[in-house]
Amino acid sequence: MSQENRIPMTPIWDHEDTSRIPFWAYTNEDIHKQELEKLFYKNHWCYVGLEAEIPQPGDFKRTVIGERSVIMVRHEDNSIYVVENVCAHRGMRFCREKHGNTKSFTCPYHQWNYDLEGNLQGVPFRRGVKQDGKVKGGMSKDFKTSDHGLTKLLVAERGGVVFASFDHDVESFEAFLGPTMLSYFDRMFNGRKLTLLGYNKQRIPGNWKLMQENIKDPYHPGLLHTWFVTFGLWRADNRSELKMDEHFRHAAMISTRGSGGKDTQTTNVSSFKESMQLNDPSFLDVEVEPWWDGPTAVMMTLFPSVILQQQVNSVSTRHIQPNGHGSFDFVWTHFGYEDDTPEMTERRLRQANLFGPAGFVSADDGEVIEFSQQGFEQKPFHRSLAELGGKDIEETDHMVSETLIRGMYAYWRKVMGV
Amino acid sequence: MKTTLITTENYLKLTQFYQTYAAVVDQANWTAWLDMFAEDCVYKVQARENYDRNLPMAALSLTSKGMLKDRIYGITETIFHDPYHQLHMVSSPLILSESDKGVIESQANYTVFRTKNDGIAEVYNVGRYLDRLRITDDGIQIESRLCIFDNEMILNSLIYPI
Numbered sequence: 001m002s003q004e005n006r007i008p009m010t011p012i013w014d015h016e017d018t019s020r021i022p023f024w025a026y027t028n029e030d031i032h033k034q035e036l037e038k039l040f041y042k043n044h045w046c047y048v049g050l051e052a053e054i055p056q057p058g059d060f061k062r063t064v065i066g067e068r069s070v071i072m073v074r075h076e077d078n079s080i081y082v083v084e085n086v087c088a089h090r091g092m093r094f095c096r097e098k099h100g101n102t103k104s105f106t107c108p109y110h111q112w113n114y115d116l117e118g119n120l121q122g123v124p125f126r127r128g129v130k131q132d133g134k135v136k137g138g139m140s141k142d143f144k145t146s147d148h149g150l151t152k153l154l155v156a157e158r159g160g161v162v163f164a165s166f167d168h169d170v171e172s173f174e175a176f177l178g179p180t181m182l183s184y185f186d187r188m189f190n191g192r193k194l195t196l197l198g199y200n201k202q203r204i205p206g207n208w209k210l211m212q213e214n215i216k217d218p219y220h221p222g223l224l225h226t227w228f229v230t231f232g233l234w235r236a237d238n239r240s241e242l243k244m245d246e247h248f249r250h251a252a253m254i255s256t257r258g259s260g261g262k263d264t265q266t267t268n269v270s271s272f273k274e275s276m277q278l279n280d281p282s283f284l285d286v287e288v289e290p291w292w293d294g295p296t297a298v299m300m301t302l303f304p305s306v307i308l309q310q311q312v313n314s315v316s317t318r319h320i321q322p323n324g325h326g327s328f329d330f331v332w333t334h335f336g337y338e339d340d341t342p343e344m345t346e347r348r349l350r351q352a353n354l355f356g357p358a359g360f361v362s363a364d365d366g367e368v369i370e371f372s373q374q375g376f377e378q379k380p381f382h383r384s385l386a387e388l389g390g391k392d393i394e395e396t397d398h399m400v401s402e403t404l405i406r407g408m409y410a411y412w413r414k415v416m417g418v
Numbered sequence: 419m420k421t422t423l424i425t426t427e428n429y430l431k432l433t434q435f436y437q438t439y440a441a442v443v444d445q446a447n448w449t450a451w452l453d454m455f456a457e458d459c460v461y462k463v464q465a466r467e468n469y470d471r472n473l474p475m476a477a478l479s480l481t482s483k484g485m486l487k488d489r490i491y492g493i494t495e496t497i498f499h500d501p502y503h504q505l506h507m508v509s510s511p512l513i514l515s516e517s518d519k520g521v522i523e524s525q526a527n528y529t530v531f532r533t534k535n536d537g538i539a540e541v542y543n544v545g546r547y548l549d550r551l552r553i554t555d556d557g558i559q560i561e562s563r564l565c566i567f568d569n570e571m572i573l574n575s576l577i578y579p580i
Contacts, residue, residue: 098467198468198475203571226496279491280484329571334475349474350481357572358463358477364498366574371500 013418018409019391019402020383023376025409026207031416032325038415039304040066040322045156045163045176047306047319048072048082050333052160052194058101058116063331064321065164065305070153071095071105072162073116082164083118084151105150118150159189161317177302178245184252184298188310190291193338197349200332200356206369207376208304208320208328209412214365215301216251216404218242219388224368225361227354230276231284233257233361240399248393248407249303255399257296282350283360286312303408313344314351326373330366332356424516428553432511435551435558436526440506443579448490451579456552456559457483463565463580466545477576489579499577505531505539506580508547520553521561528565530580532573543580544568 011024011031025031040046046065049072053061060073062085069085085095087107094107104121105114113121122145128138153164156173163173174182204211214220221234228234240255278284286296292310300308307318315336321329332355336348355362376382386409389401393410396403424432435454442450455461464476480486507529514523525548532542545567552559565580 196473198471198473199465200475200477201465201571202574204574224498226498227492230496278484279487280482282482283485283488345474349476349479352475353479353485356477357574358576360492360497363575363577367499370574 017391018406019387022383023380026376027380029325036066041166045165045173048162048164052196061099062095075116081117082153082155088148118152120145120148160194181245181250194335197334202330202357204366205327206373208322210369212301213405215299215307218399227360242396244407247411249411251301251404253299254295255297313347424513436508440508456561460562469566493577503533522551
């Protein structure tokens with residue numbers, strides 16, 4: 001029976017493979033709640049930030065995992081802790097600053113005070129007040145501060161990037177990525193200290209998975225992103241590969257333009273429309289960096305929370321922060337490396353004009369995600385199609401495939417039990 | 419706050435300039451928009467968070483007139499987006515400094531409303547212009563305009579200049 005005839009609609013995957021994706025996967029609020037629980041809060045490592053955002057002891061940054069507010073903080077001994085931003089007393093989301101430096105966390109409501117690891121240090125009037133020689137009020141005799149800390153998350157740091165998990169039984173971060181993804185992760189974060197260049201933030205009215213799919217979809221860049229093609233950044237003859245972890249949840253789109261080096265193919269103005277030239281070619285003043293080791297672009301999707309971007313000299317993390325089934329905040333953190341020359345920093349900043357909410361090739365991604373969600377909402381019994389490159393899930397040595405999307409949904413179905 | 423010695427005439431020119439800029443972007447008259455900038459110019463749209471923390475990243479960071487022209491080509495020819503109108507409300511300018519060489523540093527608050535084809539006007543971007551302007555015989559030219567916006571999140575995308 002097709003979804004169309006089932007009223008009320010129940011979320012059943014009525015296709016034998018993942019070359020069809022039901023719209024209810026993006027529109028059903030109950031499915032969304034389950035995703036938060038099964039993908040963001042259990043069994044997975046989620047992105048929280050860069051070490052470079054909290055360089056000094058006591059530095060903290062407030063961020064989110066799924067829809068739960070958390071704080072990443074650097075301890076006096078330099079280790080990093082992540083705690084949930086909910087007071088153990090009355091449940092208040094106590095930390096209001098986006099970032100700062102502190103010796104401890106205090107909830108303003110009743111002054112409950114926590115150390116940077118999240119341990120409750122003290123509560124006012126624990127032993128009551130003395131009045132007329134008698135002790136009045138106070139906490140119960142069996143109240144122990146050690147029972148009432150903040151929720152502490154497991155933390156993984158690698159190459160200056162910080163991940164955390166509410167699930168203390170989660171596999172190691174390295175096992176979570178798997179060897180193939182780990183090698184691309186280590187390529188980008190190879191131990192050099194990162195420098196923070198700043199943020200771009202946008203609210204996209206679409207389901208969060210659409211952003212993962214956008215970066216698992218090499219079909220669209222040469223078609224939607226006219227700018228890429230016009231100025232020769234996307235060419236049909238690019239060497240490309242699509243790779244996944246063994247569960248098909250993470251992926252990398254790897255491409256190499258031309259022969260490397262400063263020839264017209266890899267640098268700027270040569271294009272399919274030979275007449276089109278940039279007025280200021282410095283937008284695409286690309287300099288090959290040794291750490292690339294070949295590929296000029298590697299776009300990694302780490303499921304469920306982050307995208308790691310290397311597009312020539314522009315490097316960033318893109319943090320997916322859902323708010324409800326139909327919207328997410330997308331936070332771009334652009335960075336550089338400690339050994340960057342001032343010219344390289346300028347280059348990274350100039351190339352950042354291609355990306356983010358105003359970017360020449362990223363602004364349109366947010367737009368198509370918004371309009372996809374509109375289509376799903378009006379026709380929730382229908383499904384989308386992901387059949388480019390067949391119906392199977394496999395790594396490829398070309399870009400003409402939607403295999404990574406099919407892979408992600410094979411994993412999603414398994415975890416979600418649908 | 420220290421007072422400045424700007425002449426009434428220059429203040430009127432400046433006020434007219436800020437309102438003209440708003441009218442030009444509201445009409446999507448990009449040729450006129452480009453003409454308001456000096457050859458050697460900077461135009462940035464930057465989140466207040468980055469600006470206040472001295473982080474250089476900006477949503478848009480155009481550091482030459484050529485880049486401004488390339489941006490206009492992008493928004494008119496290549497970037498796919500939902501069509502929308504802009505409406506700017508720009509406050510009176512506040513003079514920060516004036517040199518005897520005709521360079522004025524000034525700022526003004528702005529509110530931009532966005533109206534989509536099927537939609538109702540919404541508050542799209544709120545912030546302040548932080549400017550370095552030059553008064554010449556041919557009128558005022560922008561040497562540097564930073565649009566420092568308060569919104570924590572850009573509402574999906576930002577296509578047109580503000």
